[in-house]
Amino acid sequence: MKQSLELRASQQLTMTPQLQQAIRLLQLPAAELALEIREALESNVMLEPEDDTDHAVAAAAPEGTTPATPDPSEERLGSNATDATELGEGMAVSEHWDDTGHNGPAGATAEGDGGSDFLDRQAAPADSLRDHLQWQVDLSSLGATDRQIAAALIDALDERGHLAEPVSELRSALDADVDADIDEDDINAVLTILQHMDPIGIGARDAREALQIQIDAMPPDTPGRQTARQAIEADWSLFSPGRQVALREHLKVDQEQLDLALSLIRRLDPHPGSRFGETRTDYVVPDCRVRRVNGRWQVEINPEASPRVRINDYYASLIRRGDSSRDNSLLRDHLQEARWLIKSLESRRDTLQRVAECVVERQQAFLEYGEESMQPLVLRDVAEAIDMHESTVSRITSRKYILTPQGTLEFKHFFSSHVPTADGGECSATAIRARIRRQVAAEDPARPLSDSRLTETLRGEGIHVARRTVAKYREVMGIASSTQRKRLR
Structure with a gap:
């Protein structure tokens, strides 16, 4: 094989680190963005959270008063330092977030709850089922042996809260761990307490x-309690849709008594341990807010979900020109990284503002009248309107939320496919689902609307859709079929 050198010219697209960072920040939700900024503040000495405290004090100062003169020894800490002016200054804050209870951006520190960090205000992990039960056992008057039995029973529970092991097996395990003699009656006694x-x-x-334990724990005079107890003990196949008549005949009660018993059973929990989990509860923080001002809908970016940072003027002033020392080079690198981050955050904020304004403009009818007035909209429509790539719109709307008069909604809620109407126009799939939901809610329970009837009703409103489309939308919304929805009077 002969080796040779060859020159070849070619073109290829290479993403710079700055572009990669900007793209990654676009798709981060509020919580992950706050964590990203916190890590940047901890690792980069050039960054500091932007605070409006000084601006607020200056604005609140009486007219004609002169601000206090700073200590001469601290003059080099401000943004008037020569190197700081040339190498980077803080950026002014223009957004506001009125009437929402959010007083400051994430990362800012101040006295009171308004200045606490966004991540610090997240919910703490909930107690597990075992921790919750063990806490009650510790507060009980059980003896030492019974506490050991209770601990073994708690360990034997599955994720639904059911006892996963027979009492006989638990007794064998306890015999090896407990000094006292234990029989199955002792275990059953502690199990009853548990x-x-x-x-x-x-x-x-x-x-x-x-269910039986929960029913028996109710007061004896609870309406429907005895019938509910008998229903639980009956063949559970009688609870299948369409078998209410057979269940009523089996229990020998009228429809009113049966409805009362079934209503009582629905309030019970067959898996009482499933409500406990190891995961934490995360609350949605809207990325932006839309409200009507002087008859027009306006979009505001939530500063808490999109926090601002700025260049620390003191550390920027320490950079010396022409100095190639290791410390000076490190400061320059940190300054450059800080500039990239600030630019990426500004780009993200601007993109989110433009996309939100476009979505709000297209969905004004929804904001005023609700889901039935939702207009058809896809990512391509927004991308063409704001002259951006469709993938950029997809990233900026992913896992982002907007606070509207109709509630806090994810951006994807505003996007839905087009369905042709009788007059040659288009209707949103979201609007069709809302109409189906309204018609089902207003139907006669004894004569529920079938998919064919729903299709005819929509056709009467000028929306031509196939019966299978109506059935698909109904199933997506979790609405049972007309046969399963039928209720006897």
């Missing part, structure tokens, strides 16, 4: 027993 702790019904062998 089953009446919070949540009631915990430690049941199955869903039926969990």
Whole structure:
């Protein structure tokens, strides 16, 4: 094989680190963006959270007063330092977020709750089922041996709160760990106490027993209690859709008594342990807000979901020109990285503002009248309107939320496919689902609307859709079929 050198000219697209950072920040939701900025503030000495405190004090100062003269020894800390002016200054804040209860951007520190960090205000992880039960056992008057039995029972619970192991196997395990003699009656006695702790019904062998424990714990004079108890003990196949008549005949009650018992059963929890989890509860923080001002809809970016940072003037003033020392080079690198981050955040904020304004302009009818007035909209429509690539619109709307008069909604809620109407126009799939939901809610329970009837009703409103499309939308919304929705009077 002969080796040779060859020159070849070619073109290829290479993403710079700055562009990669900007693209990555575009798709980050509020919580992840706050974490990204916190890490940047901790690793880059040139960055500091932007604070409006000085601007607020200056604005509140009486007219004609002169601001206090700073200490001469601190003059080099301000943005008037020569190197700081040339190498980077803080950026002014223009956004505001009125009437929302959010007083400052994430990362800013101040006294009171208004200045606390966004991540610090997130919900703490909830107690697990085992921790919750063990806490109650510790507060009880159980003896040492019974506490060991209770701990073994708690360890034997599955994620639904049911007892996953037979009592006989638990007795064998306890015999090896406990010095005292334990029989199955001792274990069952402690199990009964455990089953009446919070949540009631915990430690049941199955869903039926969990419901029975919860029913028995109700006051004897609870309306429908006895019928509900008999229904739980009956064949569960009688609870299948369309078998209410057979269930009523089996229980020998009228429809009113049956409805009362079924209503009572629906309030019970067959899996009382499923409400506990190891995961934390995250609350949605809207990225922007839309409200009507002087008859026009305006979009505001939430500074808490899109926090600002700026160049620290003091550290910027330490950079010396012509100095190639290691410390000076490190400061220059930090300054450059800080500039890239600030520019990427500004680009993200500007893109979010433009996309939100375009979406609000297209969906003004929805903001005023609700889902039935939702207009068809796809990513391509927004991308063409604001002269951006469709992938950019997709990234900036991913996992972002907007606060509207109709509630806090994800951006993707405003995007839906086009469905042709009878007059040659187009209707949003979201609007069609809202109409179906309204018609089902207003139907006669004894004569529910079938998919064909719903299709005819929509056609009467000028929306021509196929019956299978109506059935698909109904199933997506979790609405049962007309046969399953039928209720006897």
